[in-house]
Amino acid sequence: MLSALRCVIYRDLLLAVRQRADVLTALAFFVIVVSLFPLGVGAEPNLLRTIAPGVIWVAALLAAMLSLTRMFSADHADGTLEQMLIAGAPLELIVVAKVIAHWLVSGLPLVLIAPVLALQFDLHQQLFGVLTLSLLLGTPVLSLIGAIGAALTLGLRGGGVLLSLLVLPLYVPVLIIGAGTVDMAGAGLSAQAHFMVLTAILLVAAVFVPWAVAVALRISVE
Amino acid sequence: MLEATDLRCVRGNRMLFSGLNFALRGGELLRVAGVNGSGKTSLLRILCGLLAPAEGEVRWRGENIRALGEEYCRELLYIGHANAVKDELTPMENLMVACTLAGMNNGKTEVGDALCRLGLAGYEDLPVKVLSQGQRRRVALARLALSAALPLWIVDEPFIALDADAVEEVQALIAEHVARGAAVVLTTHQEVEITAVLKQRIVLGLRAA
Numbered sequence: 001m002l003s004a005l006r007c008v009i010y011r012d013l014l015l016a017v018r019q020r021a022d023v024l025t026a027l028a029f030f031v032i033v034v035s036l037f038p039l040g041v042g043a044e045p046n047l048l049r050t051i052a053p054g055v056i057w058v059a060a061l062l063a064a065m066l067s068l069t070r071m072f073s074a075d076h077a078d079g080t081l082e083q084m085l086i087a088g089a090p091l092e093l094i095v096v097a098k099v100i101a102h103w104l105v106s107g108l109p110l111v112l113i114a115p116v117l118a119l120q121f122d123l124h125q126q127l128f129g130v131l132t133l134s135l136l137l138g139t140p141v142l143s144l145i146g147a148i149g150a151a152l153t154l155g156l157r158g159g160g161v162l163l164s165l166l167v168l169p170l171y172v173p174v175l176i177i178g179a180g181t182v183d184m185a186g187a188g189l190s191a192q193a194h195f196m197v198l199t200a201i202l203l204v205a206a207v208f209v210p211w212a213v214a215v216a217l218r219i220s221v222e
Numbered sequence: 223m224l225e226a227t228d229l230r231c232v233r234g235n236r237m238l239f240s241g242l243n244f245a246l247r248g249g250e251l252l253r254v255a256g257v258n259g260s261g262k263t264s265l266l267r268i269l270c271g272l273l274a275p276a277e278g279e280v281r282w283r284g285e286n287i288r289a290l291g292e293e294y295c296r297e298l299l300y301i302g303h304a305n306a307v308k309d310e311l312t313p314m315e316n317l318m319v320a321c322t323l324a325g326m327n328n329g330k331t332e333v334g335d336a337l338c339r340l341g342l343a344g345y346e347d348l349p350v351k352v353l354s355q356g357q358r359r360r361v362a363l364a365r366l367a368l369s370a371a372l373p374l375w376i377v378d379e380p381f382i383a384l385d386a387d388a389v390e391e392v393q394a395l396i397a398e399h400v401a402r403g404a405a406v407v408l409t410t411h412q413e414v415e416i417t418a419v420l421k422q423r424i425v426l427g428l429r430a431a
Contacts, residue, residue, distance in 0.1 A: 007322040015308060015310050018310040078307065080308065083306045088296040088323070089323065221272060
């Protein structure tokens with residue numbers, strides 16, 4: 001069973017490597033959006049420091065959404081998804097593998113590059129760790145919740161717009177708590193409570209999302 | 223082994239077929255025929271468990287396939303209308319992934335042999351996107367050669383886009399498999415010359431006549 005998990009992750013990463021342009025789009029979008037803010041807002045250090053966590057988190061959220069439509073659509077179009085539905089391994093496991101692969105390709109690069117972008121906002125260096133950790137806990141949730149939307153809108157015309165409408169309201173709590181983590185730490189308070197809530201959201205999503213996505217996929221493919 | 227009772231399929235507002243019954247034993251070949259849009263692919267998808275019938279049930283060794291779930295899927299090879307082949311991967315990678323997903327542990331040599339049998343020797347390490355339509359179909363059908371151990375094959379239009387040699391090879395593969403005692407369901411518009419001991423035939427779309 002774990003071989004199926006490994007196999008799907010490996011396959012998706014291999015596909016990502018062979019279609020580099022698709023993967024880099026989300027990352028480039030993230031970098032560009034975040035970099036435009038200091039230019040547009042002006043060089044006011046205090047203001048930039050204040051808006052940094054929010055801007056980085058909003059950009060991460062939008063970048064994650066960019067790649068969501070591709071999560072299942074290619075597999076759906078070429079028939080691979082049907083084969084996954086009737087694979088010898090549970091569909092939930094395959095969904096977990098696809099979400100992990102999606103996060104490795106479109107979430108992890110954002111987490112890694114965020115501290116570099118935070119330099120442009122003159123964010124205090126002791127907050128870099130908090131920012132990275134909050135994104136590390138938050139971006140997998142974005143991939144997980146997004147997977148539900150991607151599965152539900154599979155094969156629909158104009159699915160992209162519907163996907164945003166479905167997924168964005170569910171992203172809002174993650175955004176508030178994620179950005180709040182850095183704000184709390186910036187104000188000299190303990191961000192522990194925020195981290196715990198973020199971890200709790202991640203755990204709940206990790207347990208329930210694969211099951212929900214599997215059901216949605218079965219309906220979409222019918 | 224595979225039994226269908228009183229199957230009824232509705233797509234949109236149109237009823238494709240109803241009251242469909244058959245029983246397929248090991249060593250038998252079932253050919254589903256019918257005009258375009260008569261529900262051949264829908265029937266095959268129902269037999270795979272991808273589509274729920276509006277009425278009736280499909281049983282495998284006496285048990286409903288919905289209840290069997292993955293247990294049934296592990297005994298089944300389904301090759302659909304779509305090739306389920308990734309353009310960016312090579313035939314070798316595609317088949318290795320397909321085998322692992324199906325729960326089989328084929329080595330590279332076996333996959334190489336299967337590709338060779340379908341006339342794709344020398345193409346193992348090229349991305350599928352440079353192959354022709356017929357060659358892509360051959361990559362998908364190479365799974366037949368790798369799935370000798372599975373007791374049920376369901377194949378949708380296997381001969382589309384294939385040349386005469388490949389059609390012969392695929393027919394030979396199916397005949398061998400039926401002779402091994404497995405059950406095979408296939409749809410095709412062409413007359414097939416598969417020397418099976420027992421052949422059944424369902425023609426869809428003749429209700430009105």
